[in-house]
Amino acid sequence: MTSRPLLIANATLVDPVAGSEARGSLLIKDGLIADLGPNLNTAPDGAETLDARGKVLAPGLVDARAFLGEPGSEHRESIASGSQAAAAGGVTTVVCTPETNPAIDDPAIVDYLIRRARDTAVVNVHTAAAITKGLRGEEMTEIGLLKQAGAVCFTDGAKTISNARVFLRALTYARDYGALIVHHTEDPNLAGNGVMNSGEYASRLGLGGRPIEAETIVLERDARLVRMTGSRYHAAIITNRDSLEIARRAKDQGLPFSCGTSINHLSFNETDIGDYRTYFKLAPPLRSEEERLALAEALADGLIDIVVSDHNPQDVEQKRQPFAEAGDGALGIETMLSAGLRLVHAGHLGLPKLFRAMSTRPAELLGLPGGRLEKGQPADLVLFDPDEPWVLDKKTLRSKSKNTPFDEARLQGRVFRTFVAGKTVYEYA
CATH class of the missing domain: 2.30.40.10 (Urease, subunit C, domain 1)
Structure with a gap:
């Protein structure tokens, strides 16, 4: 009917x-x-x-990066609960990341998740598939078969493919299938055991730092490999001015290169960690206020293509630990729009540009319908x-987990x- x-x-x-x-x-x-x-x-x-x-x-938000738990981590989030949180935040399309158990590296798992979303989700849910088997960065997945099964992009989530030859091969195969590679750019060896942004503030807190260079070195490498292959490439979350310059050069060269950042990196800086507040422990880490403002400026001028929630629910046991031992990640999907409006109220950009980054552009990159106020859409x-105005109470969140940095904001x-x-x-x- x-x-x-x-x-x-x-x-x-x-x-x-x-x-x-x-x-x-x-x-x-x-x-x-x-x-x-x-x-x-x-x-x-x-x-x-x-x-x-x-x-x-306005067009509903298209969130290109969210962890929805299934299969294997339904205690943190499920497609049903995550989609309810998305709807409450004005998000009408969600792309779930493949960091599940097992990882989304097989066409049968993609098919299962599409059917599961059809049965339990109240918003549109699509899936990203893994670039490498088991997210181990060693052996490529069957990109063609996964795309045919319904995967809308390929990523190893918050894991970086350190082996340049493996990543080059993945870009080459993705190009042949017209697939989009989405990459987390942070050298794991250089980041080491760091748990926050390197610098004076980390030293004052007595915490190990993760330098900006861990991000920029991988991003620079990736840009050069994209130039070699001509493959469609998206840097998942960039967080600093040096990375923005790399992105600008790649775009000026006409490469099929795009980039995004998370709403939490646009909303907070390293000092929000305060007295070791683990809800602000993210990967990549929050940077300085100067870097946050640079991200806002890059979003306004279109250098940053999209904004994602980077929704990463963690259970209480993962966050109620010393800062260095707590799990990375924070909620983001239900507060994504309200947090983005802070940029509008602060005069950084207008509503149309915000919605271009949160709705229109991600839909374009992923080849999905929506993101436009047009007849027939x-x-x-x-x-x-x-x-x-309103004050957020984490107890009212639809997500199963409550690790939001916006509690009482x-x-x-x-x-x-x-x-x-x-x-x-x-x-x-």
Whole structure:
């Protein structure tokens, strides 16, 4: 059965492609955007009408990097719980990383996850597949078969492929299949046992540091291998000005090179670790405030292509440990939009550019529908008030885990309704 058409009237429509914000209405029919614009004032016969009362209506977020637990780590997160958290945050499409048990390195596992998502998720869930078997960085997976099974990109998650010959071979095969390689750029030997950004602050805390060079050395190598192969390449999370310069040079050379950063790296810096707060222990680590501001500037001018949640739930036992021994990672998917709006309120960029990085551009890179306010596009939408203040209580999060760095943070911007294929999957009570 098809649902009744829905007219969302009196909304502020944000179009990331046109770079515009304008008052208007949008009509949803059969799961698609049927019409939109300032002159769309009357609902067709039999349609429902929702008065947005000036709230912002934009394409739903496309999160290209999130850990959803299945298979093997359902105690940390599941596709069902992760998709509920995504919907509450205005995220309508999620790409899960392959760091599961077993790793997503076989077409049968990809097929299982697609069916599992179809049965349990309330948002669109796609899967990334591993570049190397078991994420060990030694032997390539069957990229062609995995892509045919439905994998939308290839990554070893938070593990770096140190062997340049293996990575070159992966880029070459990916090029032949038109596949996107997504790489975590941090030399594990140079990072060593470091647990936070190298520098004065790490020394004052008595913690081992992970230098910026661990990131830039791998990124520079990767850029040169991309130049050799012409393969599509995406640096998963870059965190500093030197990496931004490498990315700029690669793009200026016309290479098929893109890069992203995480919402947590745009929101926090190393001093937020404070008195050894393990929710701020991330991989790659939080950098200085100067580096954070450089990331915000690069996002505004389009050098950084996308923003990801890097959603990485950890159970209590992993985070309730001394800082050096605690697990890396933090939640991000449910707070992704509200945190991004901090950049808007601070004047770093406007709403259309934020949504281009969080919705339109990731959809383009991954070859997925959505990310646009256009006729015929899927009605994957978020309706939110960018100005409404609220305080986050981690107990209310939909994620199974609660390791959020935003606990008790004052946020501005609340999601009121999320639509997937025109169906309401989240509504703020």
